Amino acid sequence: MKFLLVAGARPNFMKIAPIMDAFRPHGDRHQVFLVHTGQHYSRNMSDDFFRDLGIPEPDINLEVGSGSHPEQTARIMIAFEPVCLEHRPDWVIVVGDVNSTVACALTAKKLGIRVAHVEAGLRSRDMSMPEEINRLCTDAISDLLFTTDTMADENLRNEGVAGEKIHFVGNTMIDTLRQQISRARQLPLPDGLAPGQYAVLTLHRPANVDSPDRLALVLGAINAIADRIPVVFPVHPRTASRLNGFELHPRIRTVAPMSYLPFLGLVAQSRMVLTDSGGIQEESTVLGIPCLTMRPNTERPITCEIGTNVLVGTDPQRIMQEAHSILDGHTRTGSIPEKWDGRAAERIVDVLLDQPVQTSCRCA
Numbered sequence: 001m002k003f004l005l006v007a008g009a010r011p012n013f014m015k016i017a018p019i020m021d022a023f024r025p026h027g028d029r030h031q032v033f034l035v036h037t038g039q040h041y042s043r044n045m046s047d048d049f050f051r052d053l054g055i056p057e058p059d060i061n062l063e064v065g066s067g068s069h070p071e072q073t074a075r076i077m078i079a080f081e082p083v084c085l086e087h088r089p090d091w092v093i094v095v096g097d098v099n100s101t102v103a104c105a106l107t108a109k110k111l112g113i114r115v116a117h118v119e120a121g122l123r124s125r126d127m128s129m130p131e132e133i134n135r136l137c138t139d140a141i142s143d144l145l146f147t148t149d150t151m152a153d154e155n156l157r158n159e160g161v162a163g164e165k166i167h168f169v170g171n172t173m174i175d176t177l178r179q180q181i182s183r184a185r186q187l188p189l190p191d192g193l194a195p196g197q198y199a200v201l202t203l204h205r206p207a208n209v210d211s212p213d214r215l216a217l218v219l220g221a222i223n224a225i226a227d228r229i230p231v232v233f234p235v236h237p238r239t240a241s242r243l244n245g246f247e248l249h250p251r252i253r254t255v256a257p258m259s260y261l262p263f264l265g266l267v268a269q270s271r272m273v274l275t276d277s278g279g280i281q282e283e284s285t286v287l288g289i290p291c292l293t294m295r296p297n298t299e300r301p302i303t304c305e306i307g308t309n310v311l312v313g314t315d316p317q318r319i320m321q322e323a324h325s326i327l328d329g330h331t332r333t334g335s336i337p338e339k340w341d342g343r344a345a346e347r348i349v350d351v352l353l354d355q356p357v358q359t360s361c362r363c364a
């Protein structure tokens with residue numbers, strides 16, 4: 001069989017690396033082509049991740065670049081169609097919830113090509129999040145839905161997805177974490193930082209950074225926390241342009257976006273993480289690091305239910321209260337969700353290779 005595996009943006013790269021690895025032993029009988037949409041293109045948002053994770057050069061790069069969400073999604077669809085027509089894959093595999101995910105899933109499906117979605121079934125129930133629209137649309141048209149936890153299975157069943165399409169396999173991003181964590185811990189921390197003596201901040205959701213008022217509230221809370229602990233803040237490009245005019249506490253250290261290994265090492269040795277990211281909620285749970293998620297909701301509730309994540313919203317009082325509580329030593333250990341054991345990608349490839357070969361394809 002022939003597979004097109006799609007990646008486009010920073011959080012996708014950790015998810016595809018173990019899938020590429022798991023296909024490798026089957027290379028004599030099956031072909032995998034890696035498609036990079038070019039949604040993320042800067043060295044520190046893309047190339048550095050390929051290098052850190054040993055991902056081979058993409059076979060195809062659509063080079064779509066940035067744009068408004070509809071524009072970017074449409075450009076990916078237009079660029080991906082000829083790739084599908086030329087390669088005529090049996091399956092297109094998409095991961096996560098970025099614009100590249102939905103764009104390639106929709107293109108493939110409209111050409112009669114089967115679609116597998118890795119990290120299916122997550123729901124924030126917040127339609128103002130571009131990722132929630134991407135998740136809903138991708139899941140609605142996918143033929144195979146690979147989930148990271150049983151809550152996601154339940155979401156899909158409640159939406160009427162047939163049980164035989166859903167496979168609870170675990171978390172490929174955690175496969176990568178487990179494979180890389182010892183290398184990451186060996187890297188030096190940025191100058192002057194000692195393990196357990198600093199916090200990490202990431203902030204890039206449009207809902208938090210696009211509105212100056214909302215950003216001011218969140219940064220006000222972080223300034224107060226910095227009175228007690230230094231904060232390392234790798235600044236996402238979306239956020240960078242919006243920070244002008246804000247006065248940050250001198251103990252908040254802004255740095256450029258970091259590549260995978262140094263960032264994982266930084267989080268793994270921190271006292272706590274403050275974030276609005278999706279993936280970091282999961283990574284901190286596995287690392288046992290307290291995580292305060294500055295969003296009103298999460299599509300990853302299992303990290304709050306059994307992990308180290310607390311949903312604090314964007315009320316500065318609540319953010320400060322929870323941070324002080326952690327700094328006062330009130331932390332919970334949490335436990336690791338089922339099947340986040342480093343073998344999710346193997347399970348995915350087993351299921352894919354077990355599928356019947358499709359004899360008719362509209363694009364063929």
Ligand code: UD1
Nearest residue numbers: 009010011039040041042045066098099100130131237238
């Ligand atoms: C995207 C994803 C989001 C993910 C995030 C991780 C969607 C809907 N959103 O959001 O789910 O959490 O990536 O980073 O797909 N830029 C660069 N270099 C790059 C890429 C972007 O400088 O390589 C700048 C551009 O100015 C761009 C802005 O960052 O306009 C935002 O990038 P974009 O891909 O539109 O969205 P993200 O906020 O990164």
